[in-house]
Amino acid sequence: xxxxxxxxxxxxxxxxxxxxxxxxxxxxxxxxxxxxxxxxxxxxxxxxxxxxxxxxxxxxxxxxxxxxxxxxxxxxxxxxxxxxxxxxxxxxxxxxxxxxxxxxxxxxxxxxxxxxxxxxxxxxxxxxxxxxxxxxxxxxxxxxxxxxxxxxxxxxxxxxxxxxxxxxxxxxxxxxxxxxxxxxxxxxxxxxxxxxxxxxxxxxxxxxxxxxxxxxxxxxxxxxxxxxxxxxxxxxxxxxxxxxxxxxxxxxxxxxxxxxxxxxxxxxxxxxxxxxxxxxxxxxxxxxxxxxxxxxxxxxxxxxxxxxxxxxxxxxxxxxxxxxxxxxxxxxxxxxxxxxxxxxxxxxxxxxxxxxxxxxxxxxxxxxxxxxxxxxxxxxxxxxxxxxxxxxxxxxxxx
Amino acid sequence: xxxxxxxxxxxxxxxxxxxxxxxxxxxxxxxxxxxxxxxxxxxxxxxxxxxxxxxxxxxxxxxxxxxxxxxxxxxxxxxxxxxxxxxxxxxxxxxxxxxxxxxxxxxxxxxxxxxxxxxxxxxxxxxxxxxxxxxxxxxxxxxxxxxxxxxxxxxxxxxxxxxxxxxxxxxxxxxxxxxxxxxxxxxxxxxxxxxxxxxxxxxxxxxxxxxxxxxxxxxxxxxxxxxxxxxxxxxxxxxxxxxxxxxxxxxxxxxxxxxxxxxxxxxxxxxxxxxxxxxxxxxxxxxx
Ligand SMILES: Nc1ncnc2c1ncn2[C@@H]1O[C@H](COP(=O)(O)OP(=O)(O)OP(=O)(O)O)[C@@H](O)[C@H]1O
Ligand SMILES: [Mg+2]
Numbered sequence: 085x086x087x088x089x090x091x092x093x094x095x096x097x098x099x100x101x102x103x104x105x106x107x108x109x110x111x112x113x114x115x116x117x118x119x120x121x122x123x124x125x126x127x128x129x130x131x132x133x134x135x136x137x138x139x140x141x142x143x144x145x146x147x148x149x150x151x152x153x154x155x156x157x158x159x160x161x162x163x164x165x166x167x168x169x170x171x172x173x174x175x176x177x178x179x180x181x182x183x184x185x186x187x188x189x190x191x192x193x194x195x196x197x198x199x200x201x202x203x204x205x206x207x208x209x210x211x212x213x214x215x216x217x218x219x220x221x222x223x224x225x226x227x228x229x230x231x232x233x234x235x236x237x238x239x240x241x242x243x244x245x246x247x248x249x250x251x252x253x254x255x256x257x258x259x260x261x262x263x264x265x266x267x268x269x270x271x272x273x274x275x276x277x278x279x280x281x282x283x284x285x286x287x288x289x290x291x292x293x294x295x296x297x298x299x300x301x302x303x304x305x306x307x308x309x310x311x312x313x314x315x316x317x318x319x320x321x322x323x324x325x326x327x328x329x330x331x332x333x334x335x336x337x338x339x340x341x342x343x344x345x346x347x348x349x350x351x352x353x354x355x356x357x358x359x360x361x362x363x364x365x366x367x368x369x370x371x372x373x374x375x376x377x378x379x380x381x382x383x384x385x386x387x388x389x390x391x392x393x394x395x396x397x398x399x400x401x402x403x404x405x406x407x408x409x410x411x412x413x414x415x416x417x418x419x420x421x422x423x424x425x426x427x428x429x430x431x432x433x434x435x436x437x438x439x440x441x442x443x444x445x446x447x448x449x450x451x452x453x454x455x456x457x458x459x460x461x462x463x464x465x466x467x468x469x470x471x472x473x474x475x476x477x478x479x480x481x482x483x
Numbered sequence: 484x485x486x487x488x489x490x491x492x493x494x495x496x497x498x499x500x501x502x503x504x505x506x507x508x509x510x511x512x513x514x515x516x517x518x519x520x521x522x523x524x525x526x527x528x529x530x531x532x533x534x535x536x537x538x539x540x541x542x543x544x545x546x547x548x549x550x551x552x553x554x555x556x557x558x559x560x561x562x563x564x565x566x567x568x569x570x571x572x573x574x575x576x577x578x579x580x581x582x583x584x585x586x587x588x589x590x591x592x593x594x595x596x597x598x599x600x601x602x603x604x605x606x607x608x609x610x611x612x613x614x615x616x617x618x619x620x621x622x623x624x625x626x627x628x629x630x631x632x633x634x635x636x637x638x639x640x641x642x643x644x645x646x647x648x649x650x651x652x653x654x655x656x657x658x659x660x661x662x663x664x665x666x667x668x669x670x671x672x673x674x675x676x677x678x679x680x681x682x683x684x685x686x687x688x689x690x691x692x693x694x695x696x697x698x699x700x701x702x703x704x705x706x707x708x709x710x711x712x713x714x715x716x717x718x719x720x721x722x723x724x725x726x727x728x729x730x731x732x733x734x735x736x737x738x739x740x741x742x743x744x745x746x747x748x749x750x751x752x753x754x755x756x757x758x759x760x761x762x763x764x765x766x767x768x769x770x771x
Contacts, residue, residue, distance in 0.1 A: 087579075087583040087589060088583050088584065091576075091579075091580045091583060095569065098571045286567075287566075287567030287568075287569065288563070288565060288566040288567040289566055289567050289568070289569070290533075291528070291531070291533050291561065291563040291566060292561070292563060292566055292581070292628070293584060294531075294533045295531045295532070295533055295556055295559060295561045296556060296581065296584035296585045296586075297553055297556045297557040297584065297585050297586040297632070298553070298583075298584050298585070298586050299556065299584055300552070300553070300556070301553065302586075303584055478535075479533075480533070480534055480535065481528060481533040481534065481563075
């Protein structure tokens with residue numbers, strides 16, 4: 085069995101189209117790493133006296149500021165940050181209070197403080213709200229917006245703050261948005277797996293395989309497993325590449341800070357107790373589920389196609405359809421359900437954020453979308469796997 | 484050991500490729516003879532269980548092969564008429580791959596593969612990619628592959644196509660030594676191959692089995708129907724258009740024609756001893 089799987093993997097990996105697509109994927113990976121890891125704003129900084137830093141120096145600077153506030157993340161921490169910020173960078177602070185944009189080179193701990201600084205006309209807004217019979221939450225004694233207003237996740241236990249830039253960029257570059265490495269990775273999986281069965285038909289190897297002792301049982305399993313292993317290898321490989329790049333550039337500082345305090349990610353309202361390290365592992369899990377799903381469905385299409393090319397076209401269409409439909413649909417249950425399809429699921433940030441929205445069917449069930457995705461992947465593997473198995477077994481080698 | 488075809492029928496849409504074939508195979512070498520499109524390949528695929536019969540069944544030792552499944556597959560070897568190989572595999576890897584599909588353990592697979600490469604004169608190129616092989620080399624690799632699992636039933640669809648005369652002779656003697664106690668079914672257009680190796684001959688025409696039996700028995704059929712005529716000019720042309728001519732040569736400005744015909748083609752015709760080629764022409768004259 086192992087030998088068969090090895091041969092199937094060898095077949096997949098010696099296909100020049102697959103090699104080419106992996107090369108393109110690595111190029112995209114390199115570009116994303118360039119943008120998110122080596123050239124991100126986390127690798128540039130400006131000190132209070134106006135000195136511009138870059139590279140390691142800048143990273144160390146950001147990390148040293150973040151470390152000052154490491155620990156419980158409370159309204160007091162925020163007040164301390166705001167006051168430090170206003171003292172060190174008065175001009176930038178002034179811009180922020182006026183609602184203007186600030187330099188992205190500021191210490192990352194200060195970059196998102198605007199969300200805690202009330203607008204100048206806060207009193208007026210409060211009075212207007214009162215007049216209309218509603219109320220808006222009161223400010224803290226330091227005159228800031230309380231973190232309590234951003235979600236219920238931290239009612240009993242304070243969140244942990246720590247350096248988060250590198251984790252945020254890792255997550256964004258890997259799976260935190262549509263344009264992340266996960267999407268092209270799935271396309272490479274489609275390209276490779278779409279040939280798994282169909283290439284045997286077009287190469288006229290089907291007859292030889294099907295008369296062999298294991299040709300109608302174990303070999304099919306070996307092919308399906310090889311497809312899954314390939315998918316896992318691609319996604320795992322990219323994850324390892326990312327880990328190495330980010331590890332070398334940023335180290336592991338801040339791994340145990342809560343993802344909610346990683347303000348650049350806008351995950352404050354997400355009611356899941358994950359730290360930064362767990363967040364990227366969660367992202368990996370989601371992308372892996374999507375990869376397995378994609379591999380299984382593509383293998384099934386491959387088993388019922390005549391040529392690798394038609395299999396590739398159909399697989400690609402089937403992969404993209406839920407993505408397109410979801411973009412056309414208005415918000416609603418169907419749109420939320422389409423999230424389980426790989427092309428949509430790879431956006432792990434959305435998987436986390438959906439339950440925060442009151443309109444969503446996942447509302448207040450922070451784990452529900454992830455569980456649905458995992459469940460869908462298991463169902464896809466079982467059903468598509470069975471169908472592929474039957475299709476190849478009963479294939480009529482009629483020439 | 485016995486392989487039985489029972490009213491085996493295969494239809495593609497409304498085209499009947501094989502029509503109620505009945506036959507029994509016991510150990511020995513069987514040659515399938517038939518024109519292009521006669522149904523030889525279809526018959527072999529049905530016997531290999533990679534094509535579902537429209538009706539009828541193939542039974543091995545009394546059990547339908549569809550029910551035997553893996554147990555049947557582990558005792559057959561099959562060489563398809565044409566197949567792809569994997570151009571990027573080496574000859575050795577190709578055999579090892581087939582061996583893994585046939586469930587041979589790794590050590591035995593390696594030993595057997597090397598042995599077969601040696602037998603088929605491919606040892607020197609065992610680590611070369613198949614895409615660099617000539618047609619005959621691929622054919623030999625294809626035949627080698629069928630023998631990996633030491634099959635009880637060997638099905639070869641045009642095994643000698645593309646082999647040069649020397650390799651054909653080698654193949655025949657190899658097959659002879661291998662076929663001891665085995666059922667070997669092969670098809671070919673090269674009548675002499677069948678003549679030399681087959682114990683029994685099956686003549687298929689338009690999907691039906693016309694004849695099955697030893698060469699001498701079958702030839703009885705056309706005994707007295709093979710003629711040799713000497714004719715000149717117009718007379719020779721007339722004979723060629725009216726009768727199935729197996730061969731013609733020139734002797735002393737006259738044409739010597741070998742003709743298969745139920746009736747005596749011309750007054751001067753003399754009867755000749757039939758051979759398989761005559762038989763072939765007798766049955767397929769309108770198609771060849
Ligand atoms: N997949 C198919 N669909 C439709 N018709 C087919 C198919 N395969 C074969 N046929 C038809 O069935 C008949 C028998 O074909 P088969 O390939 O068995 O002939 P053959 O005796 O092997 O011929 P050849 O000597 O050319 O190899 C032919 O008329 C062919 O056109
Ligand atoms: Mg044929």
